[in-house]
Amino acid sequence: xxxxxxHLALRSFRRHRVLTALMVLAIALGIGASxxxxxxxxxxxxxxxxxxxxxxxxxxxxxxxxRLPGADPEPPDDLTWQDAVNLYAxxxxxxxxxxxxxxLPTRADAPGSALAMMDTRATTADMFAMFGVPFVYGTGWxxxxxxxRALVVVLTRSLNDTLFGGADSVGRTLVIATKVFxxxxxxxxxNPQPRFYDLGSGAFSEPAKLYMPFFTWLDLPQxxxxxxxxxxDHGDGTHxxxxxxxxxxxxxxxxxxxxxxxxxxxxxxxxxxxxxxxxRFQRAPNVRVRGLLEWxxxxxxVPSLVRMQAWIALGVLLVCLVNAVGLLVSKFSRKAGxxxxxRALGASRRAVFIQCLVEAxxxxxxxxxxxxxxxWLGLWMVRQQPVPYAAQVGLDAxxxxxxxxxxxxxxxxxxVWPAWRAARIAPALQVKSL
Amino acid sequence: xxPIDSIRPIVRALRSHRAxxxxxxxxxxxxxxxxxNLMFIVAGNLQRARTPxxxxxxxxAVIQSIGVIGEDNPGTAGSNLATLQSVPGVAAAAxxxxxxxxxxxxxLFASPDAEQPLARxxxxxxxxxxxxxLGTRVIQGRDLQDAELPGLMSTFGDTSGGSADTRxxxxxxxxxxxxQLYPTQSALGKVLYTNMWGTPISLRVVGVIAxxxxxxxxxxxxxxxxxxxxxxxxxxxxGGYMLRSQPGQLAQVxxxxxxxxxxxxxxxxxxxxxxxxxLREDTFRGDxxxxxxxxxxxxxxxxxxxxxxxxxxxxxxxQRTRxxxxxRALGATRTDILRYFQIENFLIxxxxxxxxxxxxxxxxxxxxxxxxxxxxxAVPVLIAxxxxxxxxxxxxxxxxxxAAAIPPVVATRST
Numbered sequence: 001x002x003x004x005x006x007h008l009a010l011r012s013f014r015r016h017r018v019l020t021a022l023m024v025l026a027i028a029l030g031i032g033a034s035x036x037x038x039x040x041x042x043x044x045x046x047x048x049x050x051x052x053x054x055x056x057x058x059x060x061x062x063x064x065x066x067r068l069p070g071a072d073p074e075p076p077d078d079l080t081w082q083d084a085v086n087l088y089a090x091x092x093x094x095x096x097x098x099x100x101x102x103x104l105p106t107r108a109d110a111p112g113s114a115l116a117m118m119d120t121r122a123t124t125a126d127m128f129a130m131f132g133v134p135f136v137y138g139t140g141w142x143x144x145x146x147x148x149r150a151l152v153v154v155l156t157r158s159l160n161d162t163l164f165g166g167a168d169s170v171g172r173t174l175v176i177a178t179k180v181f182x183x184x185x186x187x188x189x190x191n192p193q194p195r196f197y198d199l200g201s202g203a204f205s206e207p208a209k210l211y212m213p214f215f216t217w218l219d220l221p222q223x224x225x226x227x228x229x230x231x232x233d234h235g236d237g238t239h240x241x242x243x244x245x246x247x248x249x250x251x252x253x254x255x256x257x258x259x260x261x262x263x264x265x266x267x268x269x270x271x272x273x274x275x276x277x278x279x280r281f282q283r284a285p286n287v288r289v290r291g292l293l294e295w296x297x298x299x300x301x302v303p304s305l306v307r308m309q310a311w312i313a314l315g316v317l318l319v320c321l322v323n324a325v326g327l328l329v330s331k332f333s334r335k336a337g338x339x340x341x342x343r344a345l346g347a348s349r350r351a352v353f354i355q356c357l358v359e360a361x362x363x364x365x366x367x368x369x370x371x372x373x374x375x376w377l378g379l380w381m382v383r384q385q386p387v388p389y390a391a392q393v394g395l396d397a398x399x400x401x402x403x404x405x406x407x408x409x410x411x412x413x414x415x416v417w418p419a420w421r422a423a424r425i426a427p428a429l430q431v432k433s434l
Numbered sequence: 435x436x437p438i439d440s441i442r443p444i445v446r447a448l449r450s451h452r453a454x455x456x457x458x459x460x461x462x463x464x465x466x467x468x469x470x471n472l473m474f475i476v477a478g479n480l481q482r483a484r485t486p487x488x489x490x491x492x493x494x495a496v497i498q499s500i501g502v503i504g505e506d507n508p509g510t511a512g513s514n515l516a517t518l519q520s521v522p523g524v525a526a527a528a529x530x531x532x533x534x535x536x537x538x539x540x541x542l543f544a545s546p547d548a549e550q551p552l553a554r555x556x557x558x559x560x561x562x563x564x565x566x567x568l569g570t571r572v573i574q575g576r577d578l579q580d581a582e583l584p585g586l587m588s589t590f591g592d593t594s595g596g597s598a599d600t601r602x603x604x605x606x607x608x609x610x611x612x613x614q615l616y617p618t619q620s621a622l623g624k625v626l627y628t629n630m631w632g633t634p635i636s637l638r639v640v641g642v643i644a645x646x647x648x649x650x651x652x653x654x655x656x657x658x659x660x661x662x663x664x665x666x667x668x669x670x671x672x673g674g675y676m677l678r679s680q681p682g683q684l685a686q687v688x689x690x691x692x693x694x695x696x697x698x699x700x701x702x703x704x705x706x707x708x709x710x711x712x713l714r715e716d717t718f719r720g721d722x723x724x725x726x727x728x729x730x731x732x733x734x735x736x737x738x739x740x741x742x743x744x745x746x747x748x749x750x751x752x753q754r755t756r757x758x759x760x761x762r763a764l765g766a767t768r769t770d771i772l773r774y775f776q777i778e779n780f781l782i783x784x785x786x787x788x789x790x791x792x793x794x795x796x797x798x799x800x801x802x803x804x805x806x807x808x809x810x811x812a813v814p815v816l817i818a819x820x821x822x823x824x825x826x827x828x829x830x831x832x833x834x835x836x837a838a839a840i841p842p843v844v845a846t847r848s849t
Contacts, residue, residue, distance in 0.1 A: 329457060385723035
């Protein structure tokens with residue numbers, strides 16, 4: 001029966017070529033425009049590490065004084081130096097990473113090489129395994145390297161291309177902040193978006209060019225800043241990373257299941273209580289252990305204009321739907337004579353209704369098929385824009401399927417009322433007028 | 435025939451096409467509501483991108499020059515400024531950052547131990563000459579004078595003690611900030627407390643200046659700013675060095691200045707050399723991209739609506755072929771038929787735009803609550819109403835011309 005309906009629908013398309021083309025085009029434009037915007041939103045609000053996000057957590061403690069004018073009840077995002085060191089030593093996490101960002105003057109060690117400031121990520125040994133950063137050459141450094149403040153560095157592929165022409169540079173050396181570092185590994189240009197691990201220095205900004213051991217970095221001969229620092233209490237010497245009233249270090253842990261999370265939370269509470277007893281913390285334990293996605297949500301990472309785009313997309317889709325309803329009404333009304341004959345020959349209302357819906361669905365499918373390349377074109381145009389997140393925007397298979405499904409469902413929904421109208425056509429009346 | 439007489443039968447005829455007419459009006463209304471709000475967002479973005487900072491933007495540039503320890507850096511902050519000022523065409527130079535370049539905000543307090551800040555304006559701080567480089571215009575009181583500035587090292591180098599009162603800086607407030615802080619009296623001579631780089635300081639207001647926006651976000655507090663200076667001399671300072679050229683000479687002067695500064699500090703890395711025009715472009719890059727996207731969406735919306743209106747109109751014409759033939763046979767001219775469809779479309783679109791305008795304001799109300807959008811003004815709505823009317827007339831023109839071309843003889847045919 002369905003094949004027959006499809007056949008009828010195709011015949012109808014041939015008879016009303018222009019009207020059918022108009023409807024397909026209207027649905028395609030609506031689907032193309034709304035899918036473009038929804039894909040941008042999907043990419044930006046997306047999960048930066050889909051395979052690992054469930055086990056990555058962001059612990060927070062509250063070292064601020066009890067009385068602080070205008071203080072947020074939420075604990076600070078980052079850790080102070082003292083808490084960073086203490087929590088790094090705290091057991092209970094499968095893996096943990098202490099990290100911060102910086103610019104460091106870097107040059108190849110060949111004489112006369114140009115000096116340039118490089119975006120650097122200072123981090124601890126677990127980072128590469130914990131965040132799943134893929135290596136091109138070599139490996140990361142070890143925990144022993146961290147402890148010994150070893151002068152080792154991991155480059156990104158693009159920096160390795162610039163400095164060493166893309167060759168396996170493991171064992172080669174670089175001059176960073178006047179010290180000689182040995183390359184131990186080269187990683188891919190890894191840049192999950194949003195850049196969850198350090199939102200303070202930009203959620204959609206450029207990735208680091210090189211990675212070096214956290215404690216080695218703190219031992220460098222000069223202060224190059226320690227990433228965005230948040231201080232309270234107008235204390236002295238706030239540019240000292242070891243100041244007790246400044247937070248600047250990002251801390252992440254891997255916790256494999258709910259019991260581990262609960263146990264870790266308890267450890268943080270105990271730690272806070274202990275620090276309270278020691279007189280370092282003045283507040284009652286105020287800890288958070290947010291999962292990666294919860295953290296992104298808390299930090300409201302997705303730009304509000306992008307969230308607004310999703311509503312605009314829905315508006316556009318709605319206009320297209322109403323448009324499709326109007327066109328379907330006119331299309332089915334034109335078939336009044338044909339429907340009348342079929343009814344007179346014994347077709348049930350249900351059969352007419354289903355046949356009209358099949359026709360609407362086929363139009364939706366055609367609209368969706370045409371809309372997908374339009375969405376692809378739209379996303380290509382978005383990628384041409386010089387905005388930091390543009391490079392991330394792309395159409396993946398699930399999104400494509402979603403677009404087609406949306407087109408079909410939209411066209412079917414639009415077809416219900418016109419089809420119902422068509423099915424109501426009385427057989428006798430129409431036959432009489434022929 | 436008066437216009438009313440020609441409208442009445444059209445309205446009556448519309449009743450028998452309620453469904454189609456309603457759909458058309460609904461589509462017009464929805465399109466209008468979405469279109470108005472999109473236009474409003476784009477207009478807001480464009481307006482923000484044109485908001486002046488209040489400085490001599492065309493002639494100001496910044497060189498970010500970062501020192502590397504262990505490299506050869508004979509230049510001091512004082513000698514760097516002298517180097518810049520000696521470049522031909524440089525009118526003024528200072529150590530510090532211009533607006534649109536990550537200017538920090540500072541909480542201002544009424545007393546050193548106050549807990550509630552009075553305001554959180556932008557704090558533009560830099561070396562002597564910052565006000566001259568920015569081109570601040572004093573409208574009350576006087577400008578900052580180099581002789582009264584505290585030294586950078588003597589203020590911040592010694593962190594061992596002293597109260598905020600002993601670390602006092604002369605300051606300029608923008609008029610917006612002065613009026614918010616002191617609505618009934620003059621701001622001149624008042625003392626405010628804040629902190630700079632984590633050190634508590636006090637500010638003595640010596641002048642009120644014309645609007646100076648350190649950031650352009652669209653919030654009213656963009657125009658709230660404090661300008662203050664400290665004296666630099668022998669410090670080795672890396673960071674932003676700002677310069678203002680003689681009018682219109684920035685393009686020639688900036689490369690020379692960057693080269694001179696690099697020669698004075700061979701061990702410095704010039705991380706960024708940018709004019710304020712470039713900073714402005716960077717700032718609004720995202721807005722520009724969004725505007726382009728929204729403009730594309732608007733074109734698509736209008737196209738879809740035009741297709742819908744045209745499609746429905748052509749269906750009507752076809753459905754009424756016989757009636758049109760009868761009217762033609764009874765003496766109606768082609769112009770009468772054409773006008774009939776145009777008036778009909780005008781009425782339907784009219785109903786649509788009235789509903790759409792109401793819907794537009796309702797949608798804007800919701801967007802205001804959710805996304806802190808501003809209140810929709812009448813202008814974009816009026817523009818969109820006219821656009822929809824024109825669009826409707828254009829979309830119906832083809833089918834109406836076809837209707838007018840129907841010969842009277844079809845009245846005698848059966849279908």
